[in-house]
Amino acid sequence: MHLTDINVLIAILSGVIGIYAGYKKALSEAKGDGENEAKIIIMLENLTESYKKMDVKLDASIDDRHQIREAIGVHETQIKALLGEVKDIxxxxKECRKKCD
Known part of the structure; x- marks a missing residue:
């Protein structure tokens, strides 16, 4: 073998080692990126689920408020009627006392 053959062989081996090292580095970075993306996806899914739960609770709260307002309206009407009856009584x-005196 000549010196140039050894240089070419070393260059080829260095290139193969460099490509392999680059591949391993890219693979580990992709794995890290994949883990980060998976975490982000899970967080987004959890946020979506929480949003849906809050939306259901908000709808229930709106319904409850509506029912409370209706009940208050009924009670106000009943109170006004009772106050009118008390006034009449x-x-x-007074009329009875005038008659008795």
Whole structure:
């Protein structure tokens, strides 16, 4: 073998080793990127699930508020009716007392 043959062989071996090292580095970086992307995807899925749960709770809260408003309206009507009846009773008592005196 001549010196140039040895240089060519060393160059080929160095190139193969360099390509292999680059491949391993790219593979490990891809693995790291994949792990990061997987974490991001899982976080997004969790956020989506949480959003859906909050949306359901918000809808339930809106329904509950509506029912409370309706109940308050009914109670206000009943209170007004009772106050009217109390007023009528007081007037009747005044009339009765006038008759008794």
């Amino acid at each position: 007081k007037e009747n008592c």
